[in-house]
Structure formats: C-alpha cells, structure tokens
Amino acid sequence: MKSVIRTAGGGPEVLRFVERPVPEPGPGEVRVRVHVSGVNPTDWRSRRRALPPGMDEQVPHQDGAGVIDAVGPQVDPARVGQRVWLWEAAWQRPWGTAQQYTLVPDAQAVALPDHASFDLGAALGIPALTAHRALTVRDGGPGRIGPGTLDGATVLVAGGAGAVGNAAVQLARWAGARVVTTVSGPLKGALARAAGAHHVVDYRAQDAAAAISALAPGGVDIVVEVAPGVNAALDVAVAARGAVVAYYAAGENEQLSVPVLTTLSANLRWQSVFVYTVPTEAKQRACADVAAAVHAGALRVGEEAGLPLHRFPLERTAEAHTALEEGAVVGKVLVDIP
Numbered sequence: 227m228k229s230v231i232r233t234a235g236g237g238p239e240v241l242r243f244v245e246r247p248v249p250e251p252g253p254g255e256v257r258v259r260v261h262v263s264g265v266n267p268t269d270w271r272s273r274r275r276a277l278p279p280g281m282d283e284q285v286p287h288q289d290g291a292g293v294i295d296a297v298g299p300q301v302d303p304a305r306v307g308q309r310v311w312l313w314e315a316a317w318q319r320p321w322g323t324a325q326q327y328t329l330v331p332d333a334q335a336v337a338l339p340d341h342a343s344f345d346l347g348a349a350l351g352i353p354a355l356t357a358h359r360a361l362t363v364r365d366g367g368p369g370r371i372g373p374g375t376l377d378g379a380t381v382l383v384a385g386g387a388g389a390v391g392n393a394a395v396q397l398a399r400w401a402g403a404r405v406v407t408t409v410s411g412p413l414k415g416a417l418a419r420a421a422g423a424h425h426v427v428d429y430r431a432q433d434a435a436a437a438i439s440a441l442a443p444g445g446v447d448i449v450v451e452v453a454p455g456v457n458a459a460l461d462v463a464v465a466a467r468g469a470v471v472a473y474y475a476a477g478e479n480e481q482l483s484v485p486v487l488t489t490l491s492a493n494l495r496w497q498s499v500f501v502y503t504v505p506t507e508a509k510q511r512a513c514a515d516v517a518a519a520v521h522a523g524a525l526r527v528g529e530e531a532g533l534p535l536h537r538f539p540l541e542r543t544a545e546a547h548t549a550l551e552e553g554a555v556v557g558k559v560l561v562d563i564p
Contacts, residue, residue, distance in 0.1 A: 228564060229325035230543045231283045235276045238544035238551070241286065248327050251298035255329045256305060258312060263323040263540075264289035264348035265559040266389070267475070268502075270551045272316075281320050286543070287561070288314050290323030291338060291347025301332045310335040311347030311520075313355060313513070317502050323348075324543050326563055336513055342520050345535060349389065349527045349558045350516055356501045357393035358512040360450040360472035361401070363497045367448070367470075368401075369508070371515045373522075376401035380442045382464065383407040385452040386418035386426070389558055390474060392533045393525065394450040395421040397516075400524035403448075406441055408434055408457075414556065421532030435463040445469060454496070455480035467492050474499040533558050540564060 227248050232240045251257045269287050277284055290312045294305050313334055316322030321329045338347045358371055361381065368375040381398040385391045386407030398405045399422040407423040409415045415426045427437045438446065438460075445466025451457060454473035461471045462484060471494065476482075484496065501509075519525045527533045534557030538546040543561055550559045 227326040228540055229285055230540060231285055232273060233277070233283045235274050238270075238273070238547045240273065241544045241547065243541045243543070246325070249321065249329050251296055251301070251329050253299045254301060254332055255298040256294045256301055256332055256335050257296040258290070258292045258310060258328055258330065258335060259295045260290045260292040260323050260326060260328055260563045261344040262291050262348035263287045263561040263563060264351060265546050265550055265561060266352045267550065268352060270547045273547065278318055284316060284320050285322035285325050285328065286316060287322040287324045288316050289348055289351030290315060290328070291344040292563075294335060295327070297332075305332070305335075309338040309340065309344075309347075311338045311350050312336075313351040314502065324540065324561060333510075333513075336517050339521055341523070343527070345560060346520065346525065346527045348560055349533065350520070350525070352501055353389040354393045354397070354516045354525065355504075355509065355512045356390050356474050356499055357397050357450065358515055359499045359501060359504055359508065360394060360474060361398055361448060362508070362511075363472050363495075363499070364448055364470040365468060365495060370511055371397050371401050372518060373400065374402050376403035379403045379447045380445075380466075381405050381448045381450065382438065382446040383423070383450045384457055385409070386421060386423050387414035387532065387556060388452060389533065391418070391450065391452065392421045392531070395423050395532070396525050397519060400519055400522070404442075406438055406446065417529075417532040417534070417556070419532070420530060435460055438464040442466075448472065450474075453477065453480070454482045458482060458484050462488055462494070465492065465494055468494075470495040470497050472497045472499050474501075527558060529557075535560055537562055
C-alpha cells in the first residue's frame with residue numbers, strides 16, 4: 227500500500243512517500259480503507275518532535291475518513307463495509323491516516339452517515355472534539371451539546387475562520403447559543419458568517435472590547451480561545467460573571483497573564499483544552515454529540531460552510547504540511563488517498 231512515514235522529527239522533508247505491507251487488525255481494532263486524511267496544526271507540531279518511545283517509524287495525521295474493510299477479534303464483524311470518520315489515529319500509535327489502510331481501536335472509528343461526505347468526516351476529529359470540549363466546561367453548563375443545551379448563552383469564538391473556530395460556531399449555533407466571533411479581516415469575516423456566527427467583529431478595524439460589550443452588555447458566557455496570551459485582556463473585559471475562557475492553542479512561548487483581583491471577583495475560569503488528554507468519558511460524550519450533529523446536518527464543510535477545502539495528493543503530504551504550517555491557506559487542508 228502507499229503510505230507516508232517519518233523516522234525522525236524535523237521539517238516537512240522528514241515525510242517520505244513509500245510502499246508498505248497492508249496491516250492486519252489486532253484484537254479490538256478495525257482496519258479502514260482511508261479515502262481522505264485531515265491535516266491539523268498538531269500534526270505538523272508533532273512531526274517536529276522525535277518519535278514516541280518504542281517507535282522506529284510513524285504515519286502522520288490523526289483524522290480521516292473511509293470504509294472499514296476488516297476487523298480484528300472482539301469487534302463486531304457487521305462493521306465491515308461501514309463508512310466512518312477517525313480520530314486520534316496517530317496518538318501514541320504508529321498508524322496515522324496518511325496511507326491507504328490504517329488501524330484504529332474500534333471506538334475511534336465513528337459511523338459516518340451516507341449523506342455526509344468523506345471530506346466532512348476527515349475534517350471532524352480533533353477540531354470538532356476540541357470545540358465540543360470548549361463549549362462544555364463552564365461551571366453549571368451542560369456536559370453535552372445538542373439542540374437547546376446552550377439556549378440563552380452567549381459564546382465568543384476567537385478566530386471563527388479557523389478549523390476549531392468553525393466547528394465551535396456550528397456546534398454552538400446548533401445548541402441554541404448566540405455566537406459572536408472575532409476575525410482579522412473581511413475574508414475571514416465572510417467565512418465566520420457562512421459558518422453561522424450571529425455577529426462578527428473585525429479586531430483590526432474596530433475596538434473589539436467595545437464592539438463585543440455593545441453586542442453582549444451582560445458579558446459572554448463562554449470564550450473559545452485560540453490565542454489566550456494575546457487576547458487575555460479582551461477576554462477579561464467582555465466575560466460575564468462566572469464565565470469560562472477555554473483555550474486550546476497558543477503561539478510558541480506565548481505566556482498567559484491575567485489580573486488576579488478582576489478575575490477573582492468575577493469568578494472567571496481559565497480552562498486549557500488539549501483534546502488528546504481529555505478524560506475518556508468526556509471524549510465519549512463528545513464523539514456521540516458530534517456524530518449526532520453530523521446526522522442532523524448541523525456540521526458542514528466547504529466555503530459555503532465557512533471552511534474552504536485545500537486538497538493535496540498523498541505523495542505531496544509534505545507540501546500540505548508546509549501550507550498549513552506557514553499559514554498559506556485559510557480553511558481545512560485535506561490529503562486525498564489514492
């Protein structure tokens with residue numbers, strides 16, 4: 227089978243296009259014929275690092291979509307032929323989705339309905355599970371996402387044109403929240419509106435704190451934050467009492483500093499969200515809710531959904547990493563598997 231592997235950490239040049247044997251599923255595993263592989267920032271960040279202990283080589287990419295073509299012992303044989311989306315395929319494992327066939331634990335292959343494209347399936351995974359976690363960690367808030375679970379809440383999504391931001395906007399809208407998002411220009415503003423944001427604030431063209439406060443005089447209840455160090459002052463200024471700032475990313479060496487007395491009196495909560503180490507039960511709920519959103523048509527991809535797709539063939543996976551790492555594209559990077 228055709229595959230992309232790395233045997234060391236480094237730049238995109240460490241990714242090699244090779245031929246490998248088709249793997250056989252072990253106990254509790256399914257084998258998936260991958261159609262589309264999704265690329266996330268954590269993929270190129272992990273590529274820079276050394277291989278996990280005990281691995282001589284690793285196939286990159288956590289997310290993907292395809293069809294189960296074989297199952298191992300302890301897995302229902304009826305799953306063969308099922309369309310699925312994959313999550314965390316390469317987390318502490320050698321088998322990512324940048325190859326024609328991959329192996330994942332049974333629970334990490336989630337049923338994908340016929341009306342949902344493989345492109346959508348490959349774009350779920352890390353972004354959608356991260357967004358779900360960010361929307362469900364507020365004290366007293368719902369632990370699940372579904373119609374009506376966020377009725378009456380105001381959600382601020384920082385960077386609504388990114389993959390996680392897009393998923394957060396769509397999930398929050400599906401759950402009934404009023405959604406405000408910040409963007410860095412008109413193009414990203416158009417994408418955030420296409421995703422379903424009620425209000426878009428261009429922080430380069432407006433006073434973001436004043437604009438958000440005017441839209442939400444009582445403050446925002448949940449902040450889905452992509453740049454906590456940069457946006458801390460803004461988040462403090464617009465947060466409601468008892469709000470949560472759920473942050474899932476940051477720049478290299480970015481530091482977070484907040485005014486203690488102001489945040490103390492407002493009972494603000496700062497919650498990190500690293501989806502790979504989220505408690506198992508929370509991740510199971512997230513997978514169930516994301517699957518329900520897909521079935522309901524509440525999660526979409528493509529420019530009309532605010533998430534343009536940028537495609538690369540498998541043999542050009544290194545170029546896909548470069549495009550994402552250098553910020554050359556806005557939207558979702560996908561790798562087509564032959």
